[in-house]
Amino acid sequence: MKVDELPVDERLKRVIKERGIEELYPPQAEALKSGVLEGRNLVLAIPTASGKTLVSEIVMVDKLLREGGKAVYLVPLKALAEEKYREFKEWESLGLRVAATTGDYDSTDDWLGKYDIIVATAEKFDSLLRHGARWIRDVKLVVADEVHLIGSYDRGATLEMILTHMLGRAQILALSATVGNAEELAEWLDAALVMSEWRPVQLRKGVFHTGTLIWEDGTVERYPENWYSLVTDAVKRGKGALVFVNTRRSAEKEALALSKLVSSHLTKPEKRALENLASQLEDNPTSEKLKKALVGGVAFHHAGLSRTERTLIEDAFREGLIKVITATPTLSAGVNLPSFRVVIRDTKRYAGFGWTDIPVLEIQQMMGRAGRPKYDKYGEAIIVARTDEPGKLMERYIRGKPEKLFSMLANEQAFRSQILALITNFGVKSFSELVHFLERTFYAHQRKDLSSLEYKAKDVVYFLVENEFIDLDLEGKFQALPFGKRTSQLYIDPLTAKKFKDAFPALEKNPNPFGIFQLIASTPDMATLTARRREMEDYLDLAYELEDKLYASIPYYEDSRFQGFLGQVKTAKVLLDWINEVPETRIYETYNIDPGDLYRLLELADWLMYSLIELYKLFDPKEDILQYLRDLHLRLRHGVREELLELVRLPNIGRKRARALYNAGFRSVEDIVRAKPAELLRVEGIGAKILDGIYRHLGIEKSVSVQERPKKRGTLEDFLK
DNA sequence: CTACGTTGTTTCTAGACAGCATGTC
DNA sequence: CTAGAAACAACGTAG
Incomplete structure (x- = not known):
């Protein structure tokens, strides 16, 4: 048409x-x-x-x-x-x-x-x-x-x-x-x-097993035994490859290994461009590994990377500068990033309680990344058979049909939150109205029988009434209470809200960061770290040491919550380090986490801290406590000690610049207003642009003279000029 | 007795949405 | 129930 x-x-x-x-x-x-x-x-x-x-x-x-x-x-x-x-x-x-x-x-x-x-x-x-x-x-x-x-x-x-x-x-x-x-x-x-199965760029699918590549049409190609040859072959032909693996560690390991093989196929200008790219990365353990891979034209990609690093890699791969990306599932359903060849190393993944086959739907999405519309006549997706038999993989993932979709409405956490919203935000007034709504869901359409869902809904309603999210009047009509309404608008799990509410009395008596962070970490909305085996004792000791600061009791070893609790303590400790200005790199090393993980933790803690404050406001708040919480929220957002809170409100001043200013004797906005521009420019990290922004923010007319600040260590290029 | 090599044992494992009010290094 | 790599511990041997 x-x-x-x-x-x-x-x-x-x-x-x-x-x-x-x-x-x-x-x-x-x-x-x-x-x-x-x-x-x-x-x-x-x-x-x-x-x-x-x-x-x-x-x-x-x-x-x-x-x-x-x-x-x-x-x-x-x-x-x-x-x-x-x-x-x-x-x-x-x-x-x-x-x-x-x-x-x-x-x-x-x-x-x-x-x-x-x-x-x-x-x-x-x-x-x-x-x-x-x-x-x-x-x-x-x-x-x-x-x-x-x-x-x-x-x-x-x-x-x-x-x-x-x-x-x-x-x-x-x-x-x-x-x-x-x-x-x-x-x-x-x-x-x-x-x-339809139709694709604008043809897709050839195959299975690789110790040197034999069998395409779905039955044709066979011979390769060296190791699957790395699939990748180097693509690079030799002037194309790229996307490799999917199931752990971050594997992504990093394979990136490094492939980097050594791919490196020899790079041109001089490419190598220079890659080195330039690598030099743009931050200095932390994860980036260091990435740099090593990058100079060979390979990158790994997983959620531990910062957003900027991820986009940097994606863009460079699209341009053809990076030849190979080894990735965890981050890339299987993300932004548009096609590649001539897709190699799937793993079809199993560890999922909580054991190894499970990755769903066909997901593997097919990975395979779907093969073939770049404007450059390739066709794309190739190859599954590597390492443990399973090649025939089995061909059957399941290449000839097989993807799974059916099942409604997940009955998932307790989601259901709880959605029912609350129906009552507090969507005007559902009675249980029969609630059921009436549920009858229109995919769950109802698929399962026909609503009785077990109704049963769950009853439990949820009971929980919501019990904890004063909603009220039931004499005729059994629902009534939204402010606590419920706010919880729903904050978009947090009612269970999180309940935990906060229950902790308020203890919090008022003894407001402190560790207690608050552990509280936040204990909610279902927070992502928590897991305490490793050999760390467990340390975090248990820490918990006992700071026991009087906690709002929860320390569970016993036999308690099913024990493991989780230690993870919460670890998470709280990371947040504590963050607001005490421990350098990021040291946080990564101490807790063995990646930049992306820290970012995620902070993002979540920030949101939950805000929610905690908003909910506290509903329960006869004490002004000094409220102020304490607000300050802590700000400290969490900026990663600073209390004394920097004033400085950090200035535009473009974060934890590093604020600390530099403070240590140089500029401890308040007042100090900065009084200081001469030239004095401020001498502070590490403060340049004309930054200072200009500060003055504008403060509404001060002061010209930032164009005089250069002492030159930093010149680069090699400066030297050659 | 120490330094180092070998072998068996234990540990660990993907991703990422939401509030609100403005601007990191 | 299905893996595989790395860290670690235990053991063994050469010097």
Whole structure:
């Protein structure tokens, strides 16, 4: 089907043709003929990179141009929200306004009501729904990207609830990977279903076993015995490879090993560019390892890396500078990052209580990364058979069908939180109304029988009443209480809120960072570290040493909570180090964690600390305690001791610069106002730009003279000039 | 007795969403 | 129930 033949707005066609697209892919054409353009719901289950985004763009833009209103595009990752936002920006040429919003990123300061296309993570949209944003009623279309995540254990329920809320109120376009029961999903959404295996770039799949590469069509190729040869072969042919492994350690190890092999295939300019890239990285143990791999044209990629490092690697790989990435599943479903060859080293993964096979759906998503649309005629995805027999892998992952999706609404944590929201934010007034709502969920559609869910719902309601989130009046009607309403808006687990509430009396008596951090670490919303075997004694000792500061009692060794508790103590200790200005590198070394882990911990602690304060406000707060908590929150956010709190409020002054200023004798804003610019410029880390910003922030007219500060150690390039 | 090598034993393991109000090194 | 690498401990031997 030609773009010209589309029954859509002419302006829309023009923009698409300007992209150089004249002809639609068969599944795209089929999708657009399904009735979506007339407002029908659609489930589009096709492989990654086969043009789902274009379909959604056409549907969104046509609808908006024709009817006005808003379209919401839901994604599972913050990084994807940014990616889609950039892509959709193009439509501003037609007068449509595009915005993206996630927990830590808003593309705009203006309120979302002004925008036509809103990209958001599912959780963020759920939160917006709870806050009752007025513009929600203008939403005419919801596009749910990666809708198969409805089957994810911890995040599936959110998506399911959003769709249940919006079903009937807006058109729904659900984009899915190939799943075992797309029909069931389509039935639930009362949607047309378009399924296809078609890909614009052909995909060859095969299994590798000790030197033999068997393609799915039966052809066989011989390679050296070690699977590394699959990677070096791709590099020799001027292409790249993406290697998936199941642990961070493996990713790092294989990156280093492959780096040595790939290195010899690099050109001089490439080597120079790579060294330049490596020099941009920070100084910490993880980055050091990364640098070693990078100079050989290889990088590892996992959640321990900082965001900047991750994007740096992704961009360099896209440019072809980095030849090989070894990755944990971070890359299997993330931003768009195709590669000529994909090598899957592991098909098993450790999951809590043992080794499990990685789901077919996930392996297929990894394989789907093979083949770069603009550069390759085809892509190759190869599974390495190390333990399992090659035949078995071929059967399961290459010829096999992906798993069915199952509703995860009954997941206790998610369910608890969603029921609270229904009562406090969505006007559900009685148990029968609650059941009535649940009847419209995917769970109900799939299981037919609601009795066990109703039973769980009763337990949850009982828990919510018991802990004063909600009230029951004499006729059995629900009534939202402020505690419940705030909990729901803060988007925290009711159990977290309860833990906070229960701890308030003890906290008031003895406010201290260690107690508060352990409290935060003990909630289900916090990610905690695990105490390693040989650390356990240390953290137990620490807990006893600081026992009078804790708001919880130390569990006995036999207690099932013992292990978890030690992890909480460890986590609390990391946070404690952070606010005591222990350098990051030392934190990484002491606790054996990566930069990404620390970032994640701080991000979560920040959010929970805020929530703790907000909830405390509801319970007859004491002003001095409140102030104490606010200060601690600020210390946590900036990673500083109390004495730096004043300085750290200044723009671009974080823990390092604030400490430098303080140690140089500038201990307050007052000191800075009084000081001469030249004096301040002598402080390490304070340059003209920074100082200028500070003056502007303070509303001071002082010219930062252009005089250079003493030059730092020159680089080699300076020397050669 | 010490330094070092060998062998058996234990330990450890992926990822990442949410509030709010503005700006890290 | 299914792995595999690394850290660690125990043991053994040469000098």
